[in-house]
Amino acid sequence: MIRFQDVSLSFIKGENILTDITFQAQRGSFTYISGRSGAGKTTLLRLIYADLKPSGGIVNIAGNDITGMSPRLVPFLRRQIGIVFQDFKLIEDSTVYENVKLPLDIFRLSRPVMDEKIDALLHRLGIINIKFATVRTLSGGEKQRVAIARALINEPFIIIADEPTGNVDVENAYAITELLHNVAKNGTTVLMATHDLLLKKMFPAREISLDRGKLVLDTKI
Amino acid sequence: MTKLLLPLQKGLKVFFGNPMLTFFSITVLTSVILVSQIFLVLGFSINNYFQGLTLISEVRLYLDDISEDKAQSLGNKILENPNVTHVRYLSKDQVYRASVSLSGDGVSDKDAAQYFPAMLLIGTQVSNGDTSTLESIMAEYSQSNGVIYASYGKEIVSKLKILYYYISAGVLLLGALLFLVLTFITYVVIKLTLYRLAKEIEVYSIIGATPLFISVAYIMDVIIKLVVSFVAAYLILLTLAYYTLAVLLNVDFASYLVYPPMSYFLYLFIAVLLSGILSSYAGVRSFIRSTQS
Ligand SMILES: Nc1ncnc2c1ncn2[C@@H]1O[C@H](COP(=O)(O)OP(=O)(O)OP(=O)(O)O)[C@@H](O)[C@H]1O
Ligand SMILES: [Mg+2]
Numbered sequence: 053m054i055r056f057q058d059v060s061l062s063f064i065k066g067e068n069i070l071t072d073i074t075f076q077a078q079r080g081s082f083t084y085i086s087g088r089s090g091a092g093k094t095t096l097l098r099l100i101y102a103d104l105k106p107s108g109g110i111v112n113i114a115g116n117d118i119t120g121m122s123p124r125l126v127p128f129l130r131r132q133i134g135i136v137f138q139d140f141k142l143i144e145d146s147t148v149y150e151n152v153k154l155p156l157d158i159f160r161l162s163r164p165v166m167d168e169k170i171d172a173l174l175h176r177l178g179i180i181n182i183k184f185a186t187v188r189t190l191s192g193g194e195k196q197r198v199a200i201a202r203a204l205i206n207e208p209f210i211i212i213a214d215e216p217t218g219n220v221d222v223e224n225a226y227a228i229t230e231l232l233h234n235v236a237k238n239g240t241t242v243l244m245a246t247h248d249l250l251l252k253k254m255f256p257a258r259e260i261s262l263d264r265g266k267l268v269l270d271t272k273i
Numbered sequence: 274m275t276k277l278l279l280p281l282q283k284g285l286k287v288f289f290g291n292p293m294l295t296f297f298s299i300t301v302l303t304s305v306i307l308v309s310q311i312f313l314v315l316g317f318s319i320n321n322y323f324q325g326l327t328l329i330s331e332v333r334l335y336l337d338d339i340s341e342d343k344a345q346s347l348g349n350k351i352l353e354n355p356n357v358t359h360v361r362y363l364s365k366d367q368v369y370r371a372s373v374s375l376s377g378d379g380v381s382d383k384d385a386a387q388y389f390p391a392m393l394l395i396g397t398q399v400s401n402g403d404t405s406t407l408e409s410i411m412a413e414y415s416q417s418n419g420v421i422y423a424s425y426g427k428e429i430v431s432k433l434k435i436l437y438y439y440i441s442a443g444v445l446l447l448g449a450l451l452f453l454v455l456t457f458i459t460y461v462v463i464k465l466t467l468y469r470l471a472k473e474i475e476v477y478s479i480i481g482a483t484p485l486f487i488s489v490a491y492i493m494d495v496i497i498k499l500v501v502s503f504v505a506a507y508l509i510l511l512t513l514a515y516y517t518l519a520v521l522l523n524v525d526f527a528s529y530l531v532y533p534p535m536s537y538f539l540y541l542f543i544a545v546l547l548s549g550i551l552s553s554y555a556g557v558r559s560f561i562r563s564t565q566s
Pocket of ligand 2: 093214
């Protein structure tokens with residue numbers, strides 16, 4: 053599903069942020085990306101949704117080499133990838149419903165079909181009760197669930213979560229990590245960047261560790 | 274129908290989303306559009322004025338000592354020429370008085386008039402500075418009996434022609450410049466709107482919206498702003514025109530204002546709209562590029 057082959061990246065010539073990264077993540081797998089601050093976790097994830105281009109090597113997503121992808125096609129790649137951020141990246145002045153609906157607007161589905169999908173997902177994530185609340189008024193844990201709902205609404209092949217538990221309390225961090233594990237069990241490939249040792253203990257999974265841009269550990273369980 | 278309504282709805286949301294910014298944008302856009310509209314009226318008036326110029330259309334024949342009767346019969350003969358509209362006889366005295374009143378020196382010398390020639394003024398249908406007819410009339414009658422010299426306002430005609438070209442070129446140049454300024458200001462205004470909505474655009478970009486899909490709301494917003502600004506500018510223009518002419522200059526508003534037909538304003542509006550759509554799409558595109566480091 054995701055395949056990195058000798059991927060390098062540098063913003064300034066000679067100074068590699070990522071060096072010769074090679075790994076694969078299968079369909080329905082869950083993988084932690086760990087490493088100290090500045091190790092290159094975010095940079096690695098950005099390569100997957102073509103927010104950055106590698107300086108060397110090949111990034112292959114769902115069988116397609118996206119290394120030389122035309123900027124025109126990037127939006128179409130992103131529709132198959134759900135992305136969850138530490139700072140949520142929601143539209144704060146809109147409601148939960150409107151935020152989750154955004155990816156569907158692009159496809160211009162009919163209203164009843166959309167509403168049915170959204171309600172089912174909000175039920176599953178336990179946030180149907182705040183469907184019409186404005187995002188600004190929600191807690192961190194609730195906002196992150198909304199962000200996950202928005203990432204999942206299109207039934208993507210891949211979920212990328214960059215420190216999704218960074219801005220929520222411990223209980224919510226557990227709940228969100230468990231949720232992402234369940235998403236993987238349903239067949240979506242999940243990559244989650246995190247610092248949190250406890251989480252990794254509670255919900256064990258494969259871990260890829262970076263140190264100054266190099267892959268130093270890959271625990272294939 | 275909903276396909277059309279959705280962008281409009283989104284545009285209205287952006288429009289009313291930040292009243293301060295919207296007010297600012299409309300003020301700026303209205304000022305620029307008002308200048309273009311004033312420019313349109315002035316340009317039209319100048320063009321109209323020169324197109325209707327028939328003033329310098331007389332050929333003057335300077336007469337030797339011939340009697341008024343003889344002069345009149347020559348005049349009648351000239352009147353048979355189809356290009357000639359009227360012929361007027363000026364006696365020595367009349368020519369003298371016209372010259373005194375022109376030069377403005379009040380010295381009146383009863384005997385001075387005899388040193389001036391009598392004249393025949395030949396009126397023609399010449400307009401727009403067409404000098405060939407004037408030349409041919411001049412050539413035809415300058416050899417007639419009793420005529421010592423013939424002329425027309427050759428220098429003035431050619432100078433007016435050059436002036437007309439200069440003004441036309443200036444109007445076109447300034448018009449083009451104004452259009453560039455308008456495009457640039459629309460571009461800046463949309464960028465201002467976009468910077469405030471940077472987070473929102475980032476969100477759209479993440480979920481895989483194309484630049485066109487993202488632009489639609491902002492283009493719609495700019496269209497609404499331009500329509501409002503154009504109408505506002507037009508109303509201000511009418512008020513200004515009325516105020517300067519009727520109140521300040523105290524002249525009849527309707528008869529003095531050479532007002533371009535509505536279609537001119539329609540063309541200007543279409544041009545403004547096109548520049549707005551293009552510059553806002555360019556603005557959104559470059560903005561999306563800049564957020565994708
Ligand atoms: N646009 C950029 N230009 C130059 N350097 C960059 C850019 N983005 C990231 N970097 C550098 O790349 C390195 C890796 O950054 P990255 O954000 O991937 O780290 P990270 O592992 O996600 O850290 P954290 O845990 O703090 O989020 C850092 O040294 C950072 O300064
Ligand atoms: Mg990071």
